[in-house]
Amino acid sequence: MKTIQLKAGKEKAVKQHHPWVFSGAIDHIKTNPNAGEIIKLVNSKGDFLAYGYYNDQSKITVRAIEWNEEHIVDDNWWKNKLERAINRRSDLFKSTDTDSFRLVYSEADGLPGLIVDKYADYLVVQILTVGIEARKAIIVDALNAILKPKGIYERSDASARSLEGLKASNGLLAGSEPEEFTQIKENGLTFVVNIPDGQKSGYFLDQRVTRKAIAEYCKNLDVLDCFCYAGGFTLNAKKVGAKSVISVDSSPLAIEMVKRNHQANEIGFKEEDLVRGDVNTTLRRFQQENKKFDLIILDPPKLAPNRSAVDRALRAYKDLNLQALKILEPGGLLATFSCSGGIELSMLKQAVAWAALDAGKEVQFVEQFIQPADHPVLASFPESEYLKGLLCRVL
Incomplete structure (x- = not known):
């Protein structure tokens, strides 16, 4: 060696x-x-x-x-490492209302550069580093032996691969090809997921717990779900009896999935409540229309991919929250999130505080959110914490 x-x-x-x-x-x-x-x-x-x-x-x-010199890194080492990561999620396998979650979370599970997500009977693998790429066959064989999935699909198209000298790689690795829309269960709801073409590995599994937590506040409220993607927050809100929900996303695929997910759960919707458009533009239009909401959800994509982008991202977060605060009713709630690893929770709080000051409103921080247990944060690797959120009340 x-x-x-x-x-x-x-x-x-x-x-x-x-x-x-x-x-x-x-x-x-x-x-x-x-x-x-x-x-x-x-x-x-x-x-x-x-x-x-x-x-x-x-x-x-x-x-x-x-870190143990006596442990040889051979094929069995990789299989054992995968088994231990999967076994740590054993409680999630017992759930009757959720069948999709993360099985391997890169460095946090001791496997830098490897992400494995479970979508019902399918596995989606994301490979971000050369070291994992070199052992793709070993990992696929091990996953097949441990879980016997219907299929294993690769979604290695993240920009981080270019930093490793790797090109994007998508496609079937084992088993049968997933359909264009694969059905999964989350919090007792049915969702369709586009594994080959959807964002990330097909869906945003990391907001599962938060979607349920925010829904608890939504009964009888007028809700605005911004960057709605497949409608995770939207459907959870409607399930508990939100008075109305408007869902906004710029992606035509996202709006199509929101429609399909309403239909899959036999939940009615109005076409005008599914808005395909830029969120910032839509928020400003609602201001001009004097439209108000009781609860607004802001779950934007990653705005700070690295430390050099933090200042620019904070300005964007501040403006986004400012526009939302302007259309919140007194006593209204704002659920705001950042999935940027470079943005710390204290920074997000500061951005909201700046926004509240400019909006002329007093805001309380009611709850704080981080990523769920299947996306653990390793104590020796703080970079594994990326998702943070706040529930804010306008006084």
């Missing part, structure tokens, strides 16, 4: 089980490994730190995966 030696003083993060080793921390590589090859990482004195996989095309040159 080839060895990579770190500079003196650069081993602290690895010893604390943070998996990322940047190129600037490396002192010596005797023989360059191949991309994706498992290497031994040692400190400046030559003492073992961890095993990891190598990629000289990435700023994260090594991703550590094993």
